Amino acid sequence: MMPHPEAESLDREGMKALQARKLAALGERLAASAEWREHFARAGMHPRDLAAADGLARAPTMEKTDLRARYPFPFLTVGVSEVSRFFATSGTTGLPVLFGFTRGDLRRLTAQVARALRCGGVRPGDRVYQGFGYGLWMGGPAHEMALEEIGATCVPVGPGRAELVIEWLRDLACEVATVSPLFLSHLVRVARERGIEPKTHWGKLRLAIIGGQPISRAFREQLEAAMPPGFTARNSYGTTEAGGPNLGAACLHAHHRDEMHLINEDSVITELLDPATLRPAGPGEVGEVVVTTLDKEASPVVRWRTRDLVRMSERPYDCECGRRGMPLIGRIIGRSDDMLKVRGVIVFPSQIEDVVAGTPGTVKDAWQIYVDAIDGSPKSITVAVECEAGYAGERPALAAAVARALSSRLGLTIPVECHPHGALPRYEAKARRVLLKEQT
Ligand SMILES: [Zn+2]
Missing domain, CATH: 3.40.50.12780 (ANL, N-terminal domain)
Incomplete structure (x- = not known):
């Protein structure tokens, strides 16, 4: 069943030895690029240091700002003519970033x-x-x-x-x-x-x-x-x-x-x-x-x-x-940048999703978090859920059940609204679970 048993069945030690050989070769390739030499130099290193046993653990990390600063071809280590295709990140938080593939x-x-x-x-x-x-x-x-x-x-x-x-x-x-x-x-x-x-x-x-x-x-x-x-x-x-x-x-x-x-x-x-x-x-x-x-x-x-x-x-x-x-x-x-800090407590949307999904009577893919500020530290937060079509109980009781489960999971009292079936947004692709509550 394994298409590549020579790699897939390696034990952890064998895998680490293979990675070490490839890291040394990667360091050699990156050493040929001025952009990469400069990136490593900022951590007081040279790309060839990747060959050392602790080379990767000491190497500088990379994030979006490093790529944006090198628009339009960040850290491209071959000539553009050798790239057969570019793909890009989704660009949900700014300009898409291009990644080349030979x-x-x-x-x-x-x-x-x-x-x-x-x-x-x-x-x-x-x-x-x-x-x-x-x-x-x-x-x-x-x-x-x-x-x-x-x-x-x-x-x-x-x-x-x-x-x-x-x-x-x-x-x-x-x-x-x-x-x-x-x-x-x-x-x-x-x-x-x-x-x-x-x-x-x-x-x-x-x-x-x-x-x-x-x-x-x-x-x-x-x-x-x-x-x-x-x-x-x-x-x-x-x-x-x-x-x-x-x-x-x-x-x-x-x-x-x-x-x-x-x-x-x-x-x-x-x-x-x-x-x-x-x-x-x-x-x-x-x-x-x-x-x-x-x-x-x-x-x-x-x-x-x-x-x-x-x-x-x-x-x-x-x-x-x-x-x-x-x-x-x-x-x-979740993503560390989706993390919400509510009255000093760290909350991930996925934790709220787990609670909503685990409460019988709710619709599993229609729920929202409404906040008063999209800065990761809202002062007020409300969770909105929907009841299933044909739900026999009372909506306020379902809302209370979700609120109780949230309180025991997160140690936070969060107001919960329960809407009729079909009232909340549906998403065909990426869901936006955290929305700004309209000011009234
Ligand atoms: Zn397995």
Whole structure:
């Protein structure tokens, strides 16, 4: 089942030795670039210091401001004419940042994403509805290239065209969907409105590889329950800076524990670091995902701070699936810049989502946080939820149940409003959970 057993079955020591060899080679490549020499010099280092045992741990981190300062081709380490494609970050917080890929980078990315998809359960010959986006965003193209590599049959629709997709999932008898969880949930809703029952009419659909946005376990399980028997929605994870949707993949064992393998540790080193002290997180601890690309030619990164926070597994190595040195992490908890500080208490939107999703009677994908200031430290905060269609109870009672659960989870009293079914915004792609409350 493992497409690359020589790397995937390495034990942790073997993996670290492989990473050390590649880090030394990366240092040699970066040493040829004035931009990289200058970046390392700011930490009193030279790129060749990456060859030392503690070289990576001492290397300077990189973040958005480092890239923005080098517009339009930040840290590009080959000539532009050697770049075959540019992809870009989503640009939700400013101008998109361009990342170059040489032909070799694209070939390696294809193998990395194919490995992640195989780990997630995609098989040669599968018929796949590909629903990740195209254009500057690499989610769609990277999945498409990887599906071709696996020998699957790809139907590259991208997001949108829900009315077509709900019929094609039935008529083309698709077995797999690669898609954002919110859009998959939207498809289920549209299908039912049009008299298509996912459980039976999409009878061949056994797997979704979901990504682009973390969701609660309860929401994922509700999605699975809406599908044919045996269907699983497996989490995946990646970022443009790390080279694509190539970081996290869930084997069946990891899936049942709501975890993922860092599936390309031989090409991308992932450190989990305390965002304040940069101290490494241990098993069971939460850290920020910080990535270093070992093989990338055109736009490598060294210690890129993703701002994504995850918990390292209590048992990160030696998974039952045979992958020994590919560490296990939990799902993405949130971004450190989404963190809210409410009356001195740290709150992540994902914690509120867990509570909403875990309260019977609520709609799992329609909820909002309203604040009086989008500066991370609101003085007032309200949570809005919806009751399910046909909910038999009283709405104020449901709101009170959510408020009680929030209070016991967070130790905070937060007002909760419960709206009728259909009253709150629905999102087909990235949800905006924290909104400014209209001043009255
Ligand atoms: Zn595994």
